[in-house]
Amino acid sequence: MLRERLRECGFMLVAGLAVVLAACGSADAGVRGTDAGGNGEQAAEAGAGAAAQAVELVPLRVGGIEIQVEVADDADERQRGLMYRESLAENQGMLFVYPEQRILGFWMRNTLIPLDIAYIDREGRIVDIQQMEPQTTETHDSAAPAMYALEMNQGWFEANGIRIGDLIEF
Template sequence: MRTHAALLVGAMVLLGGCIGGVGGTTSDDASRQTDSPTPPTTTDVERTVNATFVVEDGENVTVELEVANEREERRTGLMHRESLANDTGMVFVYESAQPVSFWMKNTLIPLDMIFVGPDRTVLNVQHASPQPNATSGELKTYPSDGEAKYVVELPRGFANRTGVGSGTKLVFEGAPPTVESDG
């Protein structure tokens, strides 16, 4: 399957005008900012989970999420994907809660980025537009409003359509996904 979303180092650490890697203090996903001669066409996501957003004063909504819980899966995200069905997306899973920021490099579809804290409460929602051919210096970034343990990406408009926003609870069916060892 094709995929997206570039993750950024630290709470948006600027590196010579470029932003790269995952949030927090780690830089294990920093290489994501570089372009490869042949872009990846798939993410090796091994499983999906169902999760429900518990919407106050609205109807709860269940989604099916591909689990990006390994370094390379988080680097690739939903890059190069041409479509994404309603109520399906990807959940990025981190070892510990940390400030994170995403970009839309090599992303072809608009997305809602839903940043979720370790207590599985939505911190904030960012409505992201594709920037498939942008240079690193041109990329708009979409940060979390606090320390995120999970980031859920769904088709843009999902949050507005369903009422998902700050304070909404995310409940995983079964045990929440965890980070897998990167060997």
């Protein structure tokens, strides 16, 4: 079902398993987690419920390492992100997909686990990697325009030798 949704949004399959991401979804605020209109309680309820639901994972390769990611490709999914989660399995993460390339900003409000974030341009190249501490409102802006953001457990990119300039195989 997710692959059908991705195709409808302009995603195309390349070489069987590789997916080249194209622009899709609705525009939203530049900072994930922004409580537009003060709906923090609604976000908390949605976040808690989302953690209990079954999650569909999609395979990606980062530096030759296969990982499994949840895809957040609409405004609600991007805003909720990994909020209220108590853990994230090894080699699992969340890929945020934006409709256009731009400077992206993330914060960790209501996010309970320390994360790393890799900002990725439309060609799939990592343009920035940052560490983010849990439950903070410090904004982590991408160093360059990005169309995707990949959140993994803190230290994952360094432990696996992933650096700025590396390619993500979608």
